Amino acid sequence: MKTLNLGILAHVDAGKTSLTERLLHSAGVIDEPGSVDAGNTRTDTLALERQRGITIRSAVVSFAVAGTTVNLIDTPGHPDFIAEVERVLGVLDGAILVVSAVEGVQAQTRLLARTLHRLGIPTLFFVNKVDRAGADPDRVLRQIADRLTPEVVALGRVDATGTPAARWIPHPPGDPGHRARLVDLLSAHDDALLAAYVADERAATPDRLWEALVAQTARARVHPVLAGSAVTGAGVDALIDAVTALLPATAGDDHAPLSGTVFKVERGPAGEKVAYARIFAGTLRVRDRIRFGGGREARITALAVFDGGDATPGDAAGAGRIVRLHGLADVRVGDVLGVPPERPAGRRHFAPPTLETVVEPVRPADRPALHAALAQLAEQDPLINLRQDDRRREIAVSLYGEVQKEVIEATLAGDYGVPVTFRETTTVCVERVVGVGAAVEWIGRDPNPFLGTVGLRVEPGPVGGGVEFRLGIELGSMPLAFLKAVEETVRETLGQGLHGWAVIDCVVTLTHGGYWARQSHAHGVFDKSMSSTAGDFRNLTPLVLMTALSRAGTRVHEPVHRFRLDLPGDVVGAVLPVLAGLGAVPRGSTLRGTSYLIEGEVPAGRVHALEQRLPGLTRGEGVLEAEFDHYRPVRGPAPSRPRWDHDPLHRKEYLLAVARRVTGPR
Structure with missing residues (x-):
């Protein structure tokens, strides 16, 4: 039996969990579909998911249809839990992107559609909630073509839209309008089809168009659109047929290396x-x-x-x-x-969290339990980036938004019995190297107390290139364990730059290296005081690196989001001063009927404030889309973050902490 690993993705409240239930019911897996409101769905298994009616963790269920086992992965829709979606994308064969027939294309829908397109994941669109008052599938289809991708084609139409009797009616094979749309769409990616059609229009038979649709959907060139209702079941059987017919089942070799x-x-x-x-x-x-x-x-x-x-x-x-x-x-x-798969599943598809908060236990005695609980949560979501400051006895976590913070608070209290409070959420900045700096400390020479020679050069790297470590010495000039110790320590040390933020997009070159070979006394006992160890290089590297970094200099950059703001035309005058006060920079505006679309940039730390003020400024009619775009230099005094380890910028305290000795000036 073939296998299809299928993801269901959507903006929050578009109905994807309800659609998952309906798919399981239609496939005969469950007798009755569960309800998000009733808290009895198969995929929302966490108590907190049932209480809040949102998906927090991805969940897997399966059903068999037409000789194919479909592994269905339900993913969170709220942007605060985008990390869960990211982890799923690398294991998918295909996806269903759910769009509400009432609300239409929303902020998260755009983000997900762009990512699916970038990764080349075959995708079907399902316009849900056609039975709801205010549903307009034709308007949503135009939105999908305008805002997401023009490479879409509806495989049918909805009758009795906006009523409980709404139903999906597939286009018959001979429908001339549907045939013309298929020819226009498919021939743009199929020269043979275009040539055959130009030579003889009758060559574009229903069978040939269907074969082309299957092939191009599997290559993510085109995206069929269906519609229906997860509540009533309208259109769901047609969706199941489309999934098995149009999305490619996985192919793999059972006898290959694991x-x-x-x-x-x-x-x-x-x-x-x-x-x-x-x-x-x-x-x-x-x-x-x-x-x-x-x-x-x-x-x-x-x-x-x-x-x-x-x-x-x-x-x-x-x-x-x-x-x-x-x-x-x-x-x-x-x-x-x-062995690593040909299609890497672990690469970053979305921006990292740009917010951070300190978690404090309500009861001081719970501090060890809090750390253990957060460590377990970090196993499930590594992007919360647990950061412990032993010097101040503080634990900080990274966040995508305030809802994620509320969920962490409820999880710690409910699942681990550790009530907590949070400090004010702050923005996570980064540092970029602005010049070239080098430093070296020699073995056996003051002020170096360690048995190793390390020389490093730091210089800017390409944007988005991360930290690149290069060897400027011959590979065999030092034991591999010592080279590995230097590289690992370089990457760890750059987690805190001159201002306490992570240093990104730089090149670090090992320019000098030296060691004392293993030595023993006459009776054969190893003498650590005469022989270099990996620990010498781990302790010395931060001193050399931070000296080089100080000479190169860094500049603090803050995360910036790109935003789109739809709002009534009569409130533009009231909204623009608020945008300016929040540091937002409009880049353009477009009049669309009686409404305005404003696009621009806003500091990540101000997005939540804008979301809070928008309903009052726009009578609840304003719609904001915002997502991470880039880092920009901070204007004004550079913000700093306290270090949470032994500070190599202060030599005396550092040596007292790591070596219990002091050599040379501070």
């Missing part, structure tokens, strides 16, 4: 780690000892394969399957199982 990716980690009833993984190639069996995460090894103690609605215990899983694994105690989200 290759997979972990996209989700959770804790089991006994506190053990449970990993969810997509197998791209090979076969995974219980009791197999596998490599994962670039070097760690463990034995699979149990596995379950998604089949018939839920995970079913099994002995083996082949290529294309999604499995739930036990036994990988050190597993993390994004870990590769076996």
Whole structure:
């Protein structure tokens, strides 16, 4: 049986979880579809998801239809949980992007559509809620073509729109209008079809057009659109048929070396780690000892394969399957199982969190429990970027928005019994190198107290290039363990620059290296005081690197979001001063009937304030879309963040902390 790993994505409240329930019901997996309002859906299993009526964690269910096992992955719709969506994208064969027939294309819809297009994931659009008052599928279809992609074609029409009797009517194969639209759309990507049609219009038969539609949908060149209602079931059977007919089932070699990716980690009833993984190639069996995460090894103690609605215990899983694994105690989200897949699943598709807050326990005695609880949450969502300041006894987490903070608070109180409070949310800045700086400390020469020579040069790198470490010395001139210690410490140290922010987009070159070989006394006892160790290089590298960085200089940059603001024309005069007061810079405005579309940039830290003020300024009619765009230099005094480790910029205190000794001037 073929396997299709299918993601359902949407803006929050577009109805994707309800659609998941309806798909399971139509496929015969459940007797009655669950309700988000009633809190009895199959995929929203967390108590907090049921209470709030939103999806927080991705969930996997499955059903079989037309000889294909469909693994259905329900993802969060709220932008604060975009990290969950990111982890799923790399394991998908296809996607359904749900759009509300009432609200139409919304902010998250645009972001998801652009990402699916960039990754080349075959996608169907489903216009949901056609039975609701105010539904307008034709308007939404125009919005999809205008705002998301022009490469769309509706496979039918809706009758009795906006009533409980609304139903989906597929276009008949011989419909001349539908045939003309298919020819225009498909021939733009198929020269053979175009040539045949020009030579003889009768060559564009329904069968040939359908074959072209299947091929181009599988290559993500075109995107069929269907419509219906998850509540009434209208159009859902047609959607299931389209999924199995138009989206490509996975192909993989069961006999190839094992290759997979972990996209989700959770804790089991006994506190053990449970990993969810997509197998791209090979076969995974219980009791197999596998490599994962670039070097760690463990034995699979149990596995379950998604089949018939839920995970079913099994002995083996082949290529294309999604499995739930036990036994990988050190597993993390994004870990590769076996050899890396041809299609990397761990790369960044969305912007990192741009906000941060300090978490404090209500009861001081709960501080150890708080750290343990946050560490477990970080296993499930690595992008919360847990940061512990032992010097101030503070724990900070990164955020996408205020709703995510509320969810973390409720989770800590409800699941771990640790009530917490949060400090004011702050913006996470970065530092960029502005010049070239170099430094070197020699073994056996003051003020270097360590048994190693390290020389580093720091210079700006390309935007988006991250931190690049280069060797300016011969590879064999130092033991590999010492080179690795220098590189790892460079990357770790750059997590806090001159102003306390992470340093990005730079090139660090190791220009000098030296060590004392292992030496022993006459009786053969190893003498650490005469021999270099990796610890010498780990302790010395921060001193050299921060000296070089100080000579190069850095500039603090703040995250900036690109925004689109739809608002009534008569309130533009009241909104523009507010935008200016929040540091927003309009880049253009367009009059559309009685409304205005304003586009521009706004500091990430001001987006929440704009969201709060917008309803009052626009009588609730303003619609804001905002997403991360770039970092820009901070205007005015550079903000700083206190360091949370031993500060290599202050030599005396650093040496007292790491080596219990002081050498040379401060």
